Amino acid sequence: MRVGYQTRRSSSGDRWRRIVSGAPVRIVVVLIALIWTLPSAGLLVSSLRPATDITGSGWWTVFSHPFEASVWTLENYEQVLTTHGLANAFLNSVLVTIPSVVIPITIAAFAAYAFAWLEFPGRKLLFVIVVGLMVVPLQMSLIPLLRLYTQMDLNGTFLGVWLAHTGFGLPLAVFLLFGYISTLPVEIIESARVDGSSPLTTFTRLVLPLSVPIIASFAIFQFLWVWNDLLVALIFLGTREEVAVITARLAALVGRRGEQWHVLTAGAFVSMAVPLFVFFLLQRYFVRGLTAGSVKG
């Protein structure tokens, strides 16, 4: 770099910088943010309008008289939750999601600890295989698993879906947790061993508490992945009302009631409520988890 040589031109550089970092950049960013928000805003506003209004005029027209009570209603939400069974589907989503997050974390934590701190034959090779499995598309598993489940009577059961999500989430979980657990200070682990604590106690008393940040990151990633998943739920649970999760119910509603916007808009927001809540509450962990987990198959 020829620092200092071209000082005479630095004033033009300064001006450039001021212009670029000034108003135009802000306007562009605001525009982009607006474009990114408008579609969701339209859906939210529409979900609060009476059914006939939604199809009768554009959602933006409410802003010409936003304070009239007659333009707003909660009826759409009431209707999707009761007659269209979304309350039930919401409960199913909760039932599917919680064990699908807890089980893989537990299993992966034990495995990651062993890969990082215990000696056993084939350790390196097995670990490389686990990491390699991370990007295998889950499509590769669907047909054989569906057959296996039919034989074992697991089709359409929550247990089947939990185990499937556990299997599909495990490579990433092991990989992430290993990355963290293997960097814990050797002295801590060694001193525990010298003090005579068994691998299990070292794990539960020492390694797990120290790994809370990475566990939180993965938990959020897996939570959103499972909650938002459609494919796995469609295949192993199906669209039967007693077991269908919220994404599957919504997809079915789009198919059958494609133009009933009062149902679809409210339904979509019911399904988004939980992820959005998690998003705003735990944004930092969320970003870290997503970034780390983005290559998941």
Add this chain to the structure above:
Amino acid sequence: MAATLLPAEAPRPRILTRLAAGPLRILISLIVPAITFLVLRWAFIFMRDTEADRIAIAIVALLIGVVGVWALYLVTDNLVSILPAGIRETVRPFVFVGPALVILAVYLVYPAVLTVYLSFFGPRSEEFVGLENYLFALASKDMVLALRNNVIWLIFVTSLVVSLGLIIAVLVDRIGRWEPIAKSVIFLPMAISAVGASIIWKFVYSFQPIQRPQIGLLNAVYTALGGEPQGWLILKPWNNFFLLLIMVWILTGFAMVVLSAAVKGVPAELLEAARMDGANEIRIFLGVIVPYIRGTIITITTTVLIMVLKVFDIVFVMTGGQFETEVIANRMYREMFTFGNFGHSSALAVILLVAVIPVMIYNIRSLEASRR
């Protein structure tokens, strides 16, 4: 969540050890696993029972999912402790990795091998058909269309997401205290499901006959500018672009957040020096920032490529693959459920796998490099 279990669970083996010595200890070590096994077996059968009360299933489920899995590890570890001292510590690591390896074998390795095998058999997996399924997957009229669409998705989504993400990352870096809000807004779509996003955009693309007021944002703008209302989702071949824009909308925020962290890592002295040299902002962007964060750009690009390759939900919800918008993953689902052709379906899955193998190798390599 797992960490909160510690106080309740951890003391158990210690109490067991203290209470039990000698033969009693061995007896307990055998009875406890037997009881655990019976409870888990009962729970397994109960949870499989689709007629049982849902709330009851839920409670059993959460107990098994949270406590049961832990109990399994504790019990097995205790069981190992009664083994002769010589082999005890050789076996113990497998108590820890064993369950993970078994699940991976059952859920990923065995199915993957079987899928490759099935891809050489007919619709019902009965007769060997050689490469016929692959011939279908690569040369039939339907599939050529689906492959074309996947290529369109790969090219446009990836380039749009990475370039938009990068540009926005650099721009928001310069707006001061509003940066976190702008980033949140653009990142938000990443939190919602593709099904939710599809409904949002289906509404934007919604179409009404010409004499009625348009309720879809796109047609409203388009007619306001003097155009005739269009059914965007059936407008071949442009409908593919309207679908892939949804994925761009979802993923741009993700690319932006990752790239933004990288952009902030560019040393200020480097930028200063370039400015002293009289380079303008665009040249600094292309000549300094982009080369400096090249590694991150490559990572993001491969990540987005993999996600786009397997796109399913958006197409499934928006068009179901009709109007020439079919893609590989959606076709695979349809071959499986609509047509019941497991041969075709398996071959399509294998094609998806083959397409990600280069990335898989790249990942393992960079992992090894980082550990060196």
